[in-house]
Amino acid sequence: MANTKLQILNSAETLFAERGFNQTSMRDITTRANVNLASVNYHFGSKKNLIQAVMARNLDTVMDHIEQVLGHNTPSGVEAVLDLIGDSLQRLEAIRPGASHVLLVLLGQAYAETQGHLRRFIQQQYAKPLEALHRVLRQALPGLSPQALFWRLHFAMGAFVFSVRANQALREIAQADYQQQVDEQGIFAHLKPFVQAGLQGKAKQ
Amino acid sequence: MANTKLQILNSAETLFAERGFNQTSMRDITTRANVNLASVNYHFGSKKNLIQAVMARNLDTVMDHIEQVLGHNTPSGVEAVLDLIGDSLQRLEAIRPGASHVLLVLLGQAYAETQGHLRRFIQQQYAKPLEALHRVLRQALPGLSPQALFWRLHFAMGAFVFSVRANQALREIAQADYQQQVDEQGIFAHLKPFVQAGLQGKAKQ
DNA sequence: GGTTAATTTAAACTCCTGTTTTAATCCAGC
DNA sequence: GCTGGATTAAAACAGGAGTTTAAATTAACC
Incomplete structure (x- = not known):
């Protein structure tokens, strides 16, 4: 689904705002979004790119x-x-x-x-x-x-x-x-x- | 020597100001100070305490x-x-x-x-x-x-x-x-x- | 409906973190 | 000069980080 990308974005956005970039791990993000850990790298390439996307x-x-x-x-x-x-x-x-x-x-x-x-x-x-x-x-x-x-x-x-x-x-x-x-x-x-x-x-x- | 404690303090101070707390590892600090890694924990207990001391x-x-x-x-x-x-x-x-x-x-x-x-x-x-x-x-x-x-x-x-x-x-x-x-x-x-x-x-x- | 590409999954990998351990060394004080 | 506490040293520990791999699954297209 293209839903995965959106869920990651939303989850990351919330956590980034709450705890900050560095205090938020990819595992935090994917757990909250109910998606697989590797999907962040698949859809965004890297954590840095995800931050920029958010x-x-x-x-x-x-x-x-x-x-x-x-x-x-x-x-x-x-x-x-x-x-x-x-x-x-x-x-x-x-x-x-x-x-x-x-x-x-x-x-x-x-x-x-x-x-x-x-x-x-x-x-x-x-x-x-x-x-x-x-x-x-x-x-x-x-x-x-x-x-x-x-x-x-x-x-x-x-x-x-x-x-x-x-x-x-x-x-x-x-x-x-x-x-x-x-x-x-x-x-x-x-x-x-x-x-x-x-x-x-x-x-x- | 009581010199070790001071060298750690000076080294940490410089690196903290340059890169920030989180971007500075204990190994960075001790390498720069020419002291052993464990000496930070020995003299200050923890990284958090070292930050407060600086x-x-x-x-x-x-x-x-x-x-x-x-x-x-x-x-x-x-x-x-x-x-x-x-x-x-x-x-x-x-x-x-x-x-x-x-x-x-x-x-x-x-x-x-x-x-x-x-x-x-x-x-x-x-x-x-x-x-x-x-x-x-x-x-x-x-x-x-x-x-x-x-x-x-x-x-x-x-x-x-x-x-x-x-x-x-x-x-x-x-x-x-x-x-x-x-x-x-x-x-x-x-x-x-x-x-x-x-x-x-x-x-x- | 079969084939191909896109996506998801579980697992491992590599690297780095702060801290702890245990032994070695130093240095007073007697 | 020896003893005992303080300090230093090397090594390992335990955990978490981002990323990668390779197989399994899903979706899309002819």
Whole structure:
């Protein structure tokens, strides 16, 4: 069946998001998917390829939307750009519930891993929409030098990615210390003003 | 010799910072240190304990300084708090060159790991200075609710930690794309205004 | 319906991991 | 100089990892 491939993809996606790439073995994946161990290598070639496939399935949706929107309008202002990203994630979430969380966790791991093969994969595979995003942000932040923008974008991504990565732990702490029930969107609501202010803050000196 | 323990510590520190905890095997460590494989378990008990020992050696210096300064003065304003952290890192750097970079990379990994045993270790071991830092930041940012401050602190840490974690890759990109030579302090110079603006940005709604 | 290709299966393979064991060696203190 | 605890050394251990193999099964096509 072509079902096997899909079951592997779903199983891997769930486990990757829960435990991370390295903490998830092929045996974990195939057991959960009720398929044979060797089928992963048969259908995907290697674990590395499977990781990229899981990544691509989620990121494609988001990047397609971003590319499409930026093809028509040019959002003005940092907030509009951040909203575009938020909207794209919500679109993914509508298509497959839970997928936006999964994607963010995977993204976090992709940028946190030492080797960086996933990071290269992303930058090559989605060069066009990423460049478009960079372009509108340059326009929205004319006061920043290219270097400053480069770093701030990565700081923003770091804040983003980190908050999702440590999501579970942080949510537990937040709940214990502040009796505060937090969901994914609640975190995003806190994140947006932070990133927006950080990007717009006046440059050094 | 008591030298063995120190050589292990130094070797592990270097390799952890370069490749990460999981990508560094005990054999890597002992080979580099020119000591026997079993000596790690003899002197430290386990790899997990070794990781904590490496962490503690660096974090102790920084936290001691922070605790001491906050015991005397109360810095007013976000910038002063950020400068205190920066100064503490520079102090560590003065004692052992390269150590501040190592510490930041280790911190990043500590907060990025899935299990989080290092995160718990840090929060227990350094509860007092961390609480003091939290206190002065509350005073410096009276407009933020406890919940908002909680999240922004973690966003800030994420930006911080991420930028150091992806340090090597980002520096290569920055150099290739912008002919920009960047060192550790150069990144910090970019980071400070971002975090400062992010922390001070007006809360949502 | 028989043939061929695609897929699934069970098992083994190879490599690497952290840890433990047991013997050898070192080095004080008497 | 000898004794006894501390340290180092070589080797093996036990378990888990990703991948490969070769046979069995299923599916598709003429």
